[in-house]
Amino acid sequence: MSKPYALELKGITKVFGSIVANKDVDMSVKRGEILAILGENGSGKTTLMNMVSGIYFPDEGKIFVDGKEVVIRSPKDAFDYKIGMIHQHFKLVDVFTATENIVLGINDGEKFNIKEAQKKVKEITDRYGFQIDLNKKIYEMSVSEKQTVEIIKVLYRGADILILDEPTAVLTPQETQKLFVVLRNMRADNKTVVIITHKLHEVLAISDRVSIMRKGKYIDTVITAEATEQSLTEAMVGEKVSLNIERKEPENLQERLVIKDLSVTAHDGKQLLKDVCFTAYGGEILGIAGISGSGQKELLESVAGLQRADKGASIIYFDPEGNEVQLVGKTPKAIRNLGIALSFVPEDRLGMGLVGNMDIIDNMMLRSYKKGKTEFLDRKQPRALAEEIIESLEVVTPSATTPVRRLSGGNVQKVLVGREISLNPRVLMVAYPVRGLDINSSYMIYNLISKQKDQGVSIIFVGEDLDVLIELCDRIMVINSGEITGIVDGKSAKKEELGLLMTKSTHEIEGDEEVAEDAK
Amino acid sequence: MQNEKKVREPLFHIAKRPAIAWHKAWGIRALSILAALIFAGIVAMALTGENPLAIYATMIKGCFSSERRIWMLLQTLVMLLCVSLAVTPAFKMHFWNIGAEGQVLIGGLATAACMIYFGDKLPPWLLIIVMVICSMAAGAIWALIPAIFKAKFNTNETLFTLMMNYVGIQLVSYFVIVWENPKGSGHVGVINQVSQAGWLPTIGNQKYMLSVIVVLALTVFMYIYLKYSKHGYELTVVGESENTARYIGVNVNKVIIRTMLLSGAICGIAGLLLVGGTDHTISTTTAGGRGFTAIMVSWLAKFNPLYMIATSFLLAFFERGASEISTIFHLDQAFSDIISGIILFFIIGSEFFINYQIKFTKPAKEVK
Numbered sequence: 086m087s088k089p090y091a092l093e094l095k096g097i098t099k100v101f102g103s104i105v106a107n108k109d110v111d112m113s114v115k116r117g118e119i120l121a122i123l124g125e126n127g128s129g130k131t132t133l134m135n136m137v138s139g140i141y142f143p144d145e146g147k148i149f150v151d152g153k154e155v156v157i158r159s160p161k162d163a164f165d166y167k168i169g170m171i172h173q174h175f176k177l178v179d180v181f182t183a184t185e186n187i188v189l190g191i192n193d194g195e196k197f198n199i200k201e202a203q204k205k206v207k208e209i210t211d212r213y214g215f216q217i218d219l220n221k222k223i224y225e226m227s228v229s230e231k232q233t234v235e236i237i238k239v240l241y242r243g244a245d246i247l248i249l250d251e252p253t254a255v256l257t258p259q260e261t262q263k264l265f266v267v268l269r270n271m272r273a274d275n276k277t278v279v280i281i282t283h284k285l286h287e288v289l290a291i292s293d294r295v296s297i298m299r300k301g302k303y304i305d306t307v308i309t310a311e312a313t314e315q316s317l318t319e320a321m322v323g324e325k326v327s328l329n330i331e332r333k334e335p336e337n338l339q340e341r342l343v344i345k346d347l348s349v350t351a352h353d354g355k356q357l358l359k360d361v362c363f364t365a366y367g368g369e370i371l372g373i374a375g376i377s378g379s380g381q382k383e384l385l386e387s388v389a390g391l392q393r394a395d396k397g398a399s400i401i402y403f404d405p406e407g408n409e410v411q412l413v414g415k416t417p418k419a420i421r422n423l424g425i426a427l428s429f430v431p432e433d434r435l436g437m438g439l440v441g442n443m444d445i446i447d448n449m450m451l452r453s454y455k456k457g458k459t460e461f462l463d464r465k466q467p468r469a470l471a472e473e474i475i476e477s478l479e480v481v482t483p484s485a486t487t488p489v490r491r492l493s494g495g496n497v498q499k500v501l502v503g504r505e506i507s508l509n510p511r512v513l514m515v516a517y518p519v520r521g522l523d524i525n526s527s528y529m530i531y532n533l534i535s536k537q538k539d540q541g542v543s544i545i546f547v548g549e550d551l552d553v554l555i556e557l558c559d560r561i562m563v564i565n566s567g568e569i570t571g572i573v574d575g576k577s578a579k580k581e582e583l584g585l586l587m588t589k590s591t592h593e594i595e596g597d598e599e600v601a602e603d604a605k
Numbered sequence: 606m607q608n609e610k611k612v613r614e615p616l617f618h619i620a621k622r623p624a625i626a627w628h629k630a631w632g633i634r635a636l637s638i639l640a641a642l643i644f645a646g647i648v649a650m651a652l653t654g655e656n657p658l659a660i661y662a663t664m665i666k667g668c669f670s671s672e673r674r675i676w677m678l679l680q681t682l683v684m685l686l687c688v689s690l691a692v693t694p695a696f697k698m699h700f701w702n703i704g705a706e707g708q709v710l711i712g713g714l715a716t717a718a719c720m721i722y723f724g725d726k727l728p729p730w731l732l733i734i735v736m737v738i739c740s741m742a743a744g745a746i747w748a749l750i751p752a753i754f755k756a757k758f759n760t761n762e763t764l765f766t767l768m769m770n771y772v773g774i775q776l777v778s779y780f781v782i783v784w785e786n787p788k789g790s791g792h793v794g795v796i797n798q799v800s801q802a803g804w805l806p807t808i809g810n811q812k813y814m815l816s817v818i819v820v821l822a823l824t825v826f827m828y829i830y831l832k833y834s835k836h837g838y839e840l841t842v843v844g845e846s847e848n849t850a851r852y853i854g855v856n857v858n859k860v861i862i863r864t865m866l867l868s869g870a871i872c873g874i875a876g877l878l879l880v881g882g883t884d885h886t887i888s889t890t891t892a893g894g895r896g897f898t899a900i901m902v903s904w905l906a907k908f909n910p911l912y913m914i915a916t917s918f919l920l921a922f923f924e925r926g927a928s929e930i931s932t933i934f935h936l937d938q939a940f941s942d943i944i945s946g947i948i949l950f951f952i953i954g955s956e957f958f959i960n961y962q963i964k965f966t967k968p969a970k971e972v973k
Binding site for chain 1: 618833834835836838839841842845846848849851852853854855856
């Protein structure tokens with residue numbers, strides 16, 4: 086028999102309520118190998134690896150390390166088997182230095198000696214080619230540096246099976262290259278690396294083998310050298326699903342929102358939006374594509390009156406009669422009092438759009454409770470609306486008085502979108518409306534949005550699935566690090582073109598910044 | 606070769622309950638109280654050697670055995686309920702107002718000041734109106750200060766309201782010396798003993814009837830305010846998620862300040878009832894820890910004013926029963942604290958089993 090796998094999973098199943106996150110998944114990875122786990126958002130990649138790293142416990146199935154069956158109940162158990170995971174969200178103490186964070190929480194029974202520790206950490210960084218200042222405090226670090234600290238932290242604890250969850254999502258292309266160099270060094274050092282991703286070119290660039298998952302199921306494992314982008318895509322998305330979203334030609338386009346020189350600077354001086362200019366028309370869907378966190382949230386919130394814009398910005402709203410209103414500097418209340426019907430489906434559904442602990446009726450009331458002259462609430466109309474939405478959008482819920490946090494993600498979203506559309510908006514902004522939704526719910530949302538477009542609503546659709554954006558939107562605007570890098574026609578847009586716009590100019594921007602800093 | 610390591614499956618794991626029928630939830634709560642009584646009984650027996658049933662019987666007797674005792678229990682109950690009603694809107698807004706103690710004291714201080722300075726100057730009806738206004742205003746101001754700081758500078762309201770308690774206590778102890786009667790006693794004594802100016806009217810010859818009526822009215826008011834008014838809706842949304850509140854255009858700072866004004870004003874009423882209605886004097890212990898016990902009453906009732914009648918009954922029962930067993934069995938007052946501590950621990954603990962369930966691991970399936 087050949088050498089046992091470093092890590093092997095057999096028949097892993099994990100169920101959350103009614104959602105099957107992983108169904109009977111097998112997977113294996115050898116020493117000195119980089120395995121990529123490829124799958125779309127929500128295909129169960131992270132859940133699977135969370136079971137290996139001790140965050141979740143599998144409902145069924147077995148895990149083997151070096152051929153021996155193991156039970157991993159906590160991250161500590163995982164470390165005992167030398168498994169370490171680097172999560173998407175970093176868990177570091179801001180005011181500590183890199184070294185302090187790396188050694189934090191280790192109890193080896195020896196007296197704590199920061200100098201010794203530093204030496205040991207230095208060894209690791211030298212061995213694998215990390216570039217980092219170990220005495221820098223976390224809060225002074227870039228995202229990429231923080232990630233480096235997380236990786237070193239795991240290595241310092243002696244992990245030889247490393248799992249990285251979407252490590253490149255937050256990195257620039259150069260940083261990604263640096264990370265890949267480090268990962269290759271680890272492979273040379275006979276470590277096992279598992280990298281979770283949904284980016285094909287990265288899979289091809291870094292991995293030895295690829296395991297593909299689709300909707301919680303294990304599909305196949307292929308040797309990267311024998312795979313092509315085409316073959317991987319097919320395995321990942323399955324049989325070619327034609328989205329078949331009906332896209333009518335936009336009619337009677339009317340200028341609805343004209344945005345000029347919109348910049349947003351965070352408290353820490355970080356530029357979140359930079360000189361954004363565009364026009365949104367009534368009767369069309371304007372898609373916004375971009376790597377998440379590129380300023381989409383700030384853009385929508387600026388329009389909604391939730392985000393303070395820098396001086397000089399202008400957001401003009403045109404009503405159907407052609408009267409214009411400046412929205413910059415107005416609160417959501419002021420905007421509403423002007424009679425501007427602006428609906429907004431925020432990304433954070435339960436943290437912003439809805440109140441999880443309130444029932445569906447009270448959530449309907451969020452937008453309308455002010456109506457009426459008395460100091461008392463009128464629950465009659467919200468109740469009728471709740472029941473109407475439950476019926477027309479097929480919301481699965483025990484009753485209208487069920488707290489929305491008890492509903493599944495798709496049903497929560499139907500409640501939110503249903504409410505926002507019930508306001509008869511002139512502008513409808515939606516952020517990641519189908520994230521975490523099944524196909525049927527997604528289509529229902531697409532259809533609702535398309536119907537709004539037919540009624541002359543100006544729709545701004547922030548999405549992550551490029552296929553959907555291309556099939557649904559009339560124009561697609563690409564945002565990249567807070568800047569608009571292009572607006573393309575939805576009918577002629579190509580994925581590659583969008584992908585390029587989403588990442589391309591980062592180089593140029595960085596170059597500019599370096600020049601600017603040098604000038605100082 | 607390494608030894609075969611035995612595979613240990615965890616015996617059980619904890620999972621969130623999807624939803625629980627109300628009768629099941631109440632069943633769990635009832636079971637927890639029963640378990641608490643048994644456990645507390647065992648502790649009582651081990652510590653004192655007394656028959657736990659006798660102790661429980663004495664507690665019940667201490668609360669219900671005579672009309673006077675029932676009134677005493679009622680008074681304890683409604684005063685606790687009053688302060689609990691006051692802190693509830695703030696808590697529902699997730700504003701951790703632990704300064705009710707100070708707000709009650711300041712309300713009482715304002716009442717006493719009115720009685721002392723205007724007792725012989727104003728006609729009785731006017732005096733009482735002035736007392737009502739002053740006590741509510743004083744309580745409201747005491748709550749307003751931390752609210753403004755929270756709204757404007759996002760200071761930590763827990764620490765701030767706590768500190769305001771100490772300021773309130775110091776103010777009262779200062780005025781106790783100013784108003785000392787007789788001089789040198791260190792007490793204020795009964796204010797306006799002869800003229801009874803500013804004493805709140807008694808209803809039906811029952812000293813405590815007024816408090817009961819006022820607090821019941823407040824309970825109904827608060828229930829309606831929280832459940833059916835726009836204000837109540839806004840403060841709930843602010844509590845659940847400030848982001849959502851901003852998203853729907855609620856002025857969060859305004860809601861914080863408005864709610865704390867209400868919270869403080871009701872504390873002021875509690876001070877008024879204590880000083881003007883029953884005690885007719887003031888000391889640093891006038892609030893008597895109700896400001897803190899009220900937090901428990903409010904939480905246990907999940908901020909529902911109607912449930913709070915039950916939870917404040919529970920705590921009032923322990924308080925009255927405790928003073929009874931301390932006299933009958935010559936036990937220290939601390940002993941009843943132990944028992945009420947045990948019972949509260951069980952009740953609070955039962956919430957865990959209402960929200961979560963324990964799933965035992967099924968016997969592992971054979972893997973081919």
